[in-house]
Amino acid sequence: MTTGIINIGVLAHVDAGKTTLTEQLLFQSGSQRTVGSVDKGTSSTDHLAIEKERGISVRSATATLFYNNTKINIIDTPGHVDFCAEVEYGLRAMDAVVLVVSAVEGVQGHTLSLFEAVKSLAIPCLIFINKIDRVGADSAGVLQDISKMLSPHCLALQDVVNEAEINAGIKSLWDDSQFNQCDSEVIIETLAEYDDGLMAAYLDGEKLDFELVNQVLKNSVAQAQLIPIFFGAAKNGTGVLPLLEGIVDYFSVANGDVNKALSAVVFKIEHDKSLGKMAYLRVFNGVIKSREVLVNASRVLEKHQKAGQIKTLRKGKYVDIEQIIAGDIGVISGLSEAKVADVYGENGAVPEMFNLATPMLTVQLKALKDSETMSLVQAVKQLCDEDPMLDSHWIRETRELHLKISGSIQIEILGAVLLERYGLQVKFSEPSVIYQETPQKSAYGYERYWMPKPCWALLKLKIEPAELGSGVSYSSELSVNDVAAKYQKEIEQCLPKALSQGPKGWSVTDCKITLVEGQDHNVHSRSGDFLIATPMALMNGLVESGTTLLEPILSFLISASVDLLGAISSDIIKMRGRYESPIIEQDRFVLTGKVPAATSMKYPIELASLSAGKAKFSSKLFAYEPCTDEQGQIRAYQGVSPRDRDKWILQARGALKY
Numbered sequence: 001m002t003t004g005i006i007n008i009g010v011l012a013h014v015d016a017g018k019t020t021l022t023e024q025l026l027f028q029s030g031s032q033r034t035v036g037s038v039d040k041g042t043s044s045t046d047h048l049a050i051e052k053e054r055g056i057s058v059r060s061a062t063a064t065l066f067y068n069n070t071k072i073n074i075i076d077t078p079g080h081v082d083f084c085a086e087v088e089y090g091l092r093a094m095d096a097v098v099l100v101v102s103a104v105e106g107v108q109g110h111t112l113s114l115f116e117a118v119k120s121l122a123i124p125c126l127i128f129i130n131k132i133d134r135v136g137a138d139s140a141g142v143l144q145d146i147s148k149m150l151s152p153h154c155l156a157l158q159d160v161v162n163e164a165e166i167n168a169g170i171k172s173l174w175d176d177s178q179f180n181q182c183d184s185e186v187i188i189e190t191l192a193e194y195d196d197g198l199m200a201a202y203l204d205g206e207k208l209d210f211e212l213v214n215q216v217l218k219n220s221v222a223q224a225q226l227i228p229i230f231f232g233a234a235k236n237g238t239g240v241l242p243l244l245e246g247i248v249d250y251f252s253v254a255n256g257d258v259n260k261a262l263s264a265v266v267f268k269i270e271h272d273k274s275l276g277k278m279a280y281l282r283v284f285n286g287v288i289k290s291r292e293v294l295v296n297a298s299r300v301l302e303k304h305q306k307a308g309q310i311k312t313l314r315k316g317k318y319v320d321i322e323q324i325i326a327g328d329i330g331v332i333s334g335l336s337e338a339k340v341a342d343v344y345g346e347n348g349a350v351p352e353m354f355n356l357a358t359p360m361l362t363v364q365l366k367a368l369k370d371s372e373t374m375s376l377v378q379a380v381k382q383l384c385d386e387d388p389m390l391d392s393h394w395i396r397e398t399r400e401l402h403l404k405i406s407g408s409i410q411i412e413i414l415g416a417v418l419l420e421r422y423g424l425q426v427k428f429s430e431p432s433v434i435y436q437e438t439p440q441k442s443a444y445g446y447e448r449y450w451m452p453k454p455c456w457a458l459l460k461l462k463i464e465p466a467e468l469g470s471g472v473s474y475s476s477e478l479s480v481n482d483v484a485a486k487y488q489k490e491i492e493q494c495l496p497k498a499l500s501q502g503p504k505g506w507s508v509t510d511c512k513i514t515l516v517e518g519q520d521h522n523v524h525s526r527s528g529d530f531l532i533a534t535p536m537a538l539m540n541g542l543v544e545s546g547t548t549l550l551e552p553i554l555s556f557l558i559s560a561s562v563d564l565l566g567a568i569s570s571d572i573i574k575m576r577g578r579y580e581s582p583i584i585e586q587d588r589f590v591l592t593g594k595v596p597a598a599t600s601m602k603y604p605i606e607l608a609s610l611s612a613g614k615a616k617f618s619s620k621l622f623a624y625e626p627c628t629d630e631q632g633q634i635r636a637y638q639g640v641s642p643r644d645r646d647k648w649i650l651q652a653r654g655a656l657k658y
Contacts, residue, residue, distance in 0.1 A: 002066065004253025005327045007073045007282065009090055011118070012100035013108035014079035017130040019057055021100055021234040021243075022076045028240050029072075031065035032315055035237075058413045060086040060268055062280065062313055062329060068248045073329045075267075081110045082407035084356040085389045086268075089340050091117060092351050093267040093282035093329060096124040096251040098243070103129050103137035103163075103231070107145040109604075109618030112557065115150045117354045122224040124251055128243055132160050133168035133233040143229070155190050155217075156229040158242070170231050170239045174217075179210040188213055194220040214249075221250040256326025262286030262294070262345030264324075269340050269386040270331075271421070272318070275309070277385070278331050279338040281324065284349035288324045288332065298342040308334020339385045358621045359389055359404035360552045360597050363411060364429040366401070372424055377401060379422040383414070395639045397651070402638070405431065433598040435632050436624050437502040437547040438510040439465045445541020446517075449533040449649070456521035457529035459483070459491065463541040464512040468550075469623055472499060472508075476515040483518040483530075490530040491515060498535035498642075502547050505635035509550070509624075513538075532652040535642040543643070549632035550624035552597040558607070559590045560615035567610065575599035576631070594622055598632070 012018035027035045057078040065072050075094060077087045097118050101111060118125050129142055139160045146154055157174040172178065174187055181188065188208065192199040195216040201208060220226035230246055232239020268280035281288070288294065290310045296303050311318040311331045324330030343350050367376040380392045380401060393402040405411060411428050418424045442464045449457045466473065474495055476488055483491075495513065502508040520529075556577075558568060565582060572579050572595060579593030595603075604617045637643075640651045650656050 002071045003069045005071045005073065006247065006251050006253055007075065007093055007095045007327075007329060008247060008251065009075045009077055009087075009094040009097045010100065011077055011087065011097055011114045012079045013102075013105070013110040013114075014081075016079060016100045016102045016105070016108075016111075017234045018079055018100045019076055021098075021128065021130060021240070022063065022074055024234050024237050024240040025072075025074065025244055026063055026065050028237060029065040029067045029244060031063075058083050058086075060090045062268070063316075064312065064314060067244055070248050070253065071328075072247065079110065080409055081113070081357065082405075082410040083413075084110070084113070084406070085387050087114065087117070088353060088356045089267045091121060091123070091354055092265050092341075093280075094123060095254050096126070096247075098247070099125055099127050100234075101127060101129050101142060101146070102134075103132045103139050103142055103160075104134050106138070106142045106616075107149045108616060109557075112149060112618045113356055113620060117356055119151070119224075121351060121354055124221050124224050125227050126221070126243075126246060126250065127154065127227055127229045128234075128239075129229060129231045130234050132163055132170075132231050133166055133236070133238065135164055137164040137168070139163060139231060146229070151227060153225060154227045154229055155187060156231075157187070157246070158229075158231050158239070160231050168233055168238065170242065172242065174214075176210045176214070181208055184213075191216045191220065191226075194225055218250055222252045254327030256283065256328075256349070257285050258287050258326045260285035260326070260349075262288065263347070263349035264288065264344045265350045266335075266338050266340055266342045266344070269338065271382060271386075272333075275318070275333045277336055277338065277382075278311075278318075278333055279335045280329065280331050281344065282329050283324045283326050285326050286345060287326065288330070288344075290322065294335070294344045296337065296342055296344055297347055298339075299337065302337050305335050305337055307332045340388055356620075357406060358552075359391070359406050360434050360621065361405050361407070361431040362402055362434050363405055363431045364400055364402050365414075365426050368425040368427060373399060373401075375422065376418070376424055376426060379418055379424060383417070393638070397639050397656075400638065404434065432633065432635075433552060433601075435504075435506045435552075435627075436510075436550040437504050437506050437508045437542075438468070438550055438626075439463050439508070439542065440546040440548050441465065443541050443545035444516075445537040445539070445544065447533045447537035447540060449529060449536070450521075450524070454524050454526055455529045455532075456519075456524035456526075457487070457533035458517075458519040459515060459530065459533055459537050460517035461534075461537050461541055462512075462514040462516045463538070463545055464514075465545075466510045466512045468510055468625070470510055472496075472511055472513065474513045474515075478515055478518050483515075483520050484525075486527070487520050487525065487530045488515070488518075490528070491534050494531045494534050495538075498538045501637055501639075501641075502542050503539070503643075504547055504549060504629070505637055506549070508542060508547065528652075532649060536645060536648060539642040548626050549629060549634070551627040551632050553594050553622045553625045554597050554600060554619040555592070555594055555622040556600075556617065556619040557590065557592050558615060558617050559588060560607075560611050562587050562589050564611055564615065565589050565591070568607070568615075571603065571606075575603065595619075596627070596631075597621075 026032045060077045063074045075090045159171045162168045192202045230243045263285040264281045264283040266279050270278045367373050384390045391404045445461045499508040577595030582589040582591045607615050642648045
């Protein structure tokens with residue numbers, strides 16, 4: 001009988017052995033008869049053809065095992081930084097995390113970002129140091145890296161024997177059957193720091209019971225204060241069973257309440273050829289039953305959606321189940337409007353989203369056959385339901401389709417998915433960095449839209465620069481006697497779209513917009529008039545104020561051999577970057593600083609070549625900062641610009657045919 005459910009995520013930098021570990025967990029728990037291989041394309045959590053071909057995960061996948069009367073739902077996430085959106089969505093469904101680190105490569109760039117997310121969300125974590133049998137394995141060095149770069153609050157519960165050899169193994173340092181207070185003194189001293197009662201007993205020289213001390217360890221892990229460390233070689237199964245026991249022993253079961261109102265989140269969307277859209281949900285409170293009408297709290301319209309069939313995944317196949325209870329994960333068909341990150345029921349119990357990465361590139365894609373253009377638009381719409389960060393933009397006037405992406409690998413994968421799933425061959429433009437615009441000075445934007453009748457919308461907007469990073473704020477100084485409430489609501493509602501492109505072709509941010517004058521007409525004003533007039537007024541004001549380009553700036557961390565310090569620091573300066581004083585220890589240094597995304601896109605590859613792959617590089621978006629037009633990029637307005645007043649009005653009225 002199952003006594004509890006644990007939803008764990010398996011996270012790692014690419015090639016650390018995360019999917020191989022998942023396969024071994026399934027095999028050694030008895031949930032599958034054979035061990036799938038990433039190299040051979042037979043792993044149960046890599047479903048896409050491109051995943052099997054490339055040997056990397058690009059989508060998160062779920063699997064279920066049972067061990068020691070505990071149901072464990074595993075979310076195996078992609079390790080490549082281009083697909084970290086999958087990790088962001090999956091983190092909201094996880095009760096705990098197993099972070100996989102290679103004993104050879106150690107803490108890598110994406111490892112830092114993943115751990116920061118886990119730490120910020122206070123998710124209990126366990127570290128598995130993999131590949132102890134590989135040539136170059138250095139578990140002691142990796143432990144030092146973990147302490148310095150991730151957290152000093154870690155505790156190794158095992159030791160490695162015959163490291164870097166084919167017969168590498170592990171020795172337990174923390175075991176009830178072999179507990180000796182003297183031999184375990186280092187571990188007990190560490191645990192005493194997290195419990196006053198244990199500290200007092202230890203200092204008084206009392207004889208300690210293993211269960212008492214181990215309970216302190218369990219409590220510390222559950223409160224995300226301490227991280228146990230395990231070792232192994234997942235490829236041959238070494239250390240996997242002790243890890244599985246550690247997962248059950250040190251991770252708390254989900255604590256949802258079936259009697260409370262429903263609270264659930266969509267963390268993954270798939271499309272099945274026969275069943276259609278399949279929404280993966282984690283239920284925190286309440287119960288979801290088949291054919292039940294669910295309320296989508298993330299929707300203004302179409303909030304009520306009827307659940308179809310309810311299923312779970314077993315051995316890579318959908319299996320019918322009656323319901324999804326609090327604490328569990330399940331898959332629902334029939335939610336045609338569902339998107340990743342949608343919340344069903346109440347928001348209260350669903351964790352906040354952690355922003356691991358922001359797409360900083362935009363790319364245009366075209367169907368090789370013009371006749372398949374609209375099929376491509378519909379296919380991309382489905383893909384955006386699965387990953388909203390793609391944020392597609394279809395420009396009807398010029399028949400252009402644009403996407404936001406994270407990197408070049410994502411382009412390759414998107415092309416393969418469009419071909420495999422939809423039979424569409426596409427070509428991509430060269431990626432461009434996404435810039436932003438902000439007003440240079442205060443200005444007014446005025447628009448008098450009163451011809452050709454029937455129409456009447458007069459408004460004057462004050463546009464002011466705001467603090468960098470503050471976003472857009474809006475307010476109105478007018479009463480409803482000047483402009484009716486429904487029309488004022490139109491003005492506010494259309495601002496995000498109206499600001500999506502400024503005079504230099506990029507979204508406008510960091511500004512304050514105030515409605516200072518306006519007028520409607522009790523006879524001629526129609527619903528939608530202010531939707532047409534507001535973008536024209538805004539663009540007039542932005543042209544008057546002038547705009548400054550903002551470019552994405554990355555914060556970076558580089559760790560490399562001291563002999564490369566001069567070359568690397570010179571490279572940073574050439575890229576218009578800046579850096580702090582390096583930290584030097586023995587023969588290596590750590591350099592942190594800031595660098596523009598536009599000048600550093602290819603630097604990780606160049607650094608790998610310079611250091612023969614031994615340097616470590618990690619980066620993330622720091623902020624958007626001003627740059628000159630020459631340093632950035634100005635692009636033409638995509639679609640019909642509000643500056644082209646007559647054409648804009650004709651298009652808005654539906655009088656232009658494409």
